[in-house]
Amino acid sequence: MATLKDATAIAGIGQTAFAKRLPESEKTLACRAILAALDDAGIAPSEVDGFASYTMEETDEVEVAKAIGAGDVTFFSKVGYGGGGSCATLGHLAAAVATGQASVGVAWRSRKRGSGPRPWKNTAVQLPTPAQWTRPYGLLRPADEIGMLARRYMHEYGATRDHLFNVALACRNRANQNPDAIMYERPLTREMYMTSRWISEPLCLFDNCLETDGALACVIVSAERARDCRQRPVYLHSVAQGLPAQHHGMVNYWNDDPLTGPAWTAARQLWKQADFGPDDVDVAQIYDAFTPLVPLSLEGYGFCGRGEGGAFTEGGALESGGRLPVNTGGGGLSEAYVHGFNLITEGVKQLRGTSTAQVPDAATCLVTAGEGVPTSAVLLRN
């Protein structure tokens, strides 16, 4: 059977600044990130012939290709939805490059969420199916939808706000080491967390990701070509998407078991294709739009058993030097929230040895996309 295992690699990464408000348009930010990634790889824009992004991405490949001076484009793809799509963009390009449909693929995400509109306020788009079953009752925002799962999770398994704080703190501590992070030099304490304002009980301010303007990009080429590029190749070892049976997206309340989310589905496929397992992961970048997604994902991807995700966070397990350092750039909670794309670039930095919170000799990294939505994940190795 043909396999994508280590057939392609990330040869370049690029990003703009991250801020609550950037003056440039999403299109301009996208072009800056993509050109930076190509420069990082040492590949000319005219060689780009493949594109992938998310369906929630508003800059399209036609505009981007024109602006950066891409060549003839022979592959383009958009992964459904928002945050769940991040790692799948790499998977789509890997498949295209490995099968000869393209030779230089670019994946990107550009977003003005800090200064732009909140998607949840656009009720005209949301009220028909499926939101007719939830929005009228004031389940308006992702924080409300995930808060519902979080309370049930805490009830069933005894997870606590201290466990959620452990997640927020690990991300903030890493952001405090990362000059590019929005929360650089802004420490978080337990008291700040416990006394912060509620957003949707049981979730408080610090359980929520940052509102961010910014853009990021990755360049994917064949493993062979990557060895001749400017940077050390970071191989795509395994990539998976996951849309579980009877899944509903965000309001995943109608499964037999709503707490066994998309992570479980993606994980089964991810590990099936891999030469190693959860115990061999040196560092993980786990999608953290909300803190409870991290314990749920730790369970789903097999780092601990069912219901043990909260307890896993104890004793500094998620911190540098802990059992599984996570979100070493600060993650969506404290570096930037750009639908998880910064988790991918941080994974690449770890395997290049250039992270601001470098895990010594990191050779394998798990990156996950949104949990609670149709999702994706990738195992990176050097």
Added chain:
Amino acid sequence: MGVNDSLLLPVADEDGAPFWEYAARGELRVQSCAAPACGELRFPPRPCCPHCGSFASEWREMSGRGRLWSYVIPHPPLLPAYAEQAPYNAVVVELVEAPHIRLAGNVVASADAPLNSVDPARLRIGAPVRAVFCPVGPDGFPLVRWLLER
């Protein structure tokens, strides 16, 4: 205009419309497969049965009794009509006769009471509730809401 009349109203699609038509008559009905050998309930409504593939469906009346499966207490920033009543509760209720059928809603003090009419301290996962119907908006759209049984 009542406090609830500026809430968002469901925009029913073809599959969901019967749910709201029954609700307007004060009946809580859930879509079920009408194939004789199957009869599985399903929610949200959809064209065919995920168990057997049948396109035949009927709407089975429920007792309206349920238990709180989970709840949140949203605080602003929210849409204006909701911010006005915040903090309020939003809940998911599992039906007593079919616990895998779960409905979102609000626990209120009486059918047409505000979203914040019950002290959040009274909410507990597992608490028994029963359905009531509250006509909302200019056309009296029948929102399903929940009363604590004790």
